[in-house]
Amino acid sequence: MKKVMIIGGGLAGCEAAYQLASRGIPVELFEMKPGMFSPAHETEGLAELVCSNSLRSNAPDSAVGLLKEEMRSTGSLLMQVAEATQVPAGKALAVDRKLFSQKVTETMVQHELITLRREEVTSLPGPDSSPVILATGPLTSDSLARDLQRLTGQQLAFYDAIAPIVSAESLDKSLIYRKSRWDDDGPGDYLNCPMTEAQYEHFITLLQEGETVPLKDFEDAKFFEGCLPVEVMCSRGKDTLRFGPMKPVGLAHPETGEVPFAVVQLRAENREETMYNLVGFQTKLTYPAQKQVFSSIPGLEHAEFLRYGSIHRNTFICAPSLLQPSLQLQEQSNLFIAGQLSGVEGYVESIAMGMLAGINCACLVLHGQVPSVPPPGTALGALINHLTQSDPRHFQPSNVNFGLFPPLQKKMRKRDRGTFRAQLAKDLLDQWLQHDKIV
Incomplete structure (x- = not known):
């Protein structure tokens, strides 16, 4: 055969x-x-x-x-x-x-x-x-x-980007709450980092100013719409992220009922829940820029980044x-x-x-x-x-x-x-x- x-x-x-x-x-x-x-x-x-x-x-x-x-x-x-x-x-x-x-x-x-x-x-x-x-x-x-x-x-070829991963023990749980979107029956499977309008504006400013990895001469960046780098989404308007991966809809605080201005969600990477990735945060920012920008997210001020996001080719x-x-x-x-x-x-x-x-x-x-x-x-x-x-x-x-x-x-x-x-x-x-x- x-x-x-x-x-x-x-x-x-x-x-x-x-x-x-x-x-x-x-x-x-x-x-x-x-x-x-x-x-x-x-x-x-x-x-x-x-x-x-x-x-x-x-x-x-x-x-x-x-x-x-x-x-x-x-x-x-x-x-x-x-x-x-x-x-x-x-x-x-x-x-x-x-x-x-x-x-x-x-x-x-x-x-x-x-x-x-x-x-x-x-x-x-x-x-x-x-x-x-x-x-x-x-x-x-x-x-x-x-x-x-x-x-x-x-x-x-065109180009795609991957999201960073942070250590669970480095997160500030006093600022972060657990909840899945629209799920009122339990604690939820996602960790949520809520932002006020001022915090969101500060985050957007840092993101807009963040340095990105330069493309080589032979590279022609064509991003898949379903997996856009977070800084590319941000460049389309300051509210794009707030109506995209950072939308607060269905994520009212389970104790106070308060609806944040914007939310960054974290999803468990393993069964032990020792690692979390930033949902929807694919990026081509440089590593130092990622550290600066993403550490401005409430609850991630002292986050340990186990893997930074990076750009990669999609063939x-x-x-x-x-x-x-x-x-x-x-x-x-x-x-x-x-x-x-x-x-x-x-x-x-x-x-x-x-x-x-x-x-x-x-x-x-x-x-x-x-x-x-x-x-x-x-x-x-x-x-x-x-x-x-x-x-x-x-x-x-x-x-x-x-x-x-x-x-x-x-x-x-x-x-x-x-x-x-x-x-x-x-x-x-x-x-x-x-x-x-x-x-």
């Missing part, structure tokens, strides 16, 4: 490897760490989470919650691991990132059909090779990115002009593109594309053809539709959202639409799974 080569041991690569191996197909999984690290990776583990530890909403009537439900139904390994390593995060699914990576790594190493090779791949196999899944993600090495660019004839292809719905490259059908490299944005979406690439590749090896595409009324199908049917002239990576789904054929109240879409998607997915015998 053909052995499938998977390049990249991140979220998508590990999910793809599991889908193939669980169907009896041998896999060689290539990961360049620890011989070489990207600018944002720090550990030797596979499936390392570098931006946030949150996989976002778990609500089944939200688009990303629905995507998770579909992935569970389709047999996603990483969804199983995420649930086994989750930490409190309100209605979101957040994980202990160290434990999450550890469990995924153990699964890859221990599976008898998966061979893990710790070495960098610098060029892509040709069209006559056995099937290959490329899942090197937004931080693809320069050499491999150049080879992919040669193959596709297109530019591949992706122009999927509408290059990809088949099966995630095979149009010009080289033995090459599948998975994860963020395919043009999706977000952890869950990356895992989903790894899962589909693995399933499709397995069907190609076992049956000589790939299965049908999930219906566009499903979250999985909506993402594939976005990748392959968008206007290539204006293509941008996207998180899953109901705007990617086909319009509803009947009118209904907004609060009922999510539930209706979720049930419709479940029925469509069940039909697809049964028809193509995916699971």
